[in-house]
Amino acid sequence: MLKLYSYFRSSCAYRVRIALEHKGLVWDTIPIHLLKGQQRSEEYLKNNPSAMVPALLLENESVLTQSLAILEYLEEAHPEKALLPQNFQDRAIVRAMAQIISVDVQPLQNLRVTRYLKEEINASEAQVNLWLKNFITEGMSAFEVFLQRHAGIYCFGDQISMADVCLAPQILSTLRFGVDLAQWSKISEVSQRLERIPAFIQAHPKNQPDFSV
Numbered sequence: 001m002l003k004l005y006s007y008f009r010s011s012c013a014y015r016v017r018i019a020l021e022h023k024g025l026v027w028d029t030i031p032i033h034l035l036k037g038q039q040r041s042e043e044y045l046k047n048n049p050s051a052m053v054p055a056l057l058l059e060n061e062s063v064l065t066q067s068l069a070i071l072e073y074l075e076e077a078h079p080e081k082a083l084l085p086q087n088f089q090d091r092a093i094v095r096a097m098a099q100i101i102s103v104d105v106q107p108l109q110n111l112r113v114t115r116y117l118k119e120e121i122n123a124s125e126a127q128v129n130l131w132l133k134n135f136i137t138e139g140m141s142a143f144e145v146f147l148q149r150h151a152g153i154y155c156f157g158d159q160i161s162m163a164d165v166c167l168a169p170q171i172l173s174t175l176r177f178g179v180d181l182a183q184w185s186k187i188s189e190v191s192q193r194l195e196r197i198p199a200f201i202q203a204h205p206k207n208q209p210d211f212s213v
């Protein structure tokens with residue numbers, strides 16, 4: 001069975017959980033508690049030398065890392081219920097939307113970055129909040145423009161895609177860091193639809209075995 005090294009609140013692990021659920025795959029969770037530093041244990045570093053979740057352990061014992069690479073793997077290994085459009089130009093647009101969130105925004109809000117700002121650069125809580133709000137707002141504003149151009153029922157047309165898989169987890173982080181979603185009409189509209197989709201519900205942090213408050 002597929003095994004996902006995951007942390008309930010990790011937006012990157014949440015992306016992979018959504019894709020696994022969407023494609024109807026059977027998988028199990030191996031919790032890695034990020035606040036307890038388990039991502040840096042000697043044992044876990046063998047799976048992911050970057051000391052981050054997610055990592056996906058395949059049936060043949062290979063381990064895959066980097067959520068976008070894992071999404072691409074799942075798409076190729078299990079093409080049914082596709083998360084990328086048929087047309088290759090459309091696929092490039094969906095990948096760009098996924099990367100706005102996972103390459104341009106998420107790395108700047110990650111735990112090790114905010115910890116470094118506080119502990120090594122001596123940034124205050126208020127300064128770190130400014131940092132988070134600035135980069136989240138910039139990225140989400142760009143994402144909104146893409147939605148204005150390409151959204152249908154979902155982020156790209158009427159089919160759930162990798163853009164939706166990346167958006168839903170980012171919505172939780174955006175709210176958690178106190179950024180008002182109401183400023184982006186399309187993001188608000190699409191994300192409310194995603195909240196009602198079973199794969200997104202099952203993959204939600206609240207529904208994970210390691211969930212805690």
Ligand SMILES: N[C@@H](CCC(=O)N[C@@H](CS)C(=O)NCC(=O)O)C(=O)O
Nearest residue numbers: 010011012052053066067110111112
């Ligand atoms: N580019 C990586 C980023 C993974 C990542 O940032 N994971 C976060 C949780 S969302 C993490 O494990 N952080 C641990 C830390 O910062 O110490 C991916 O997409 O998989």
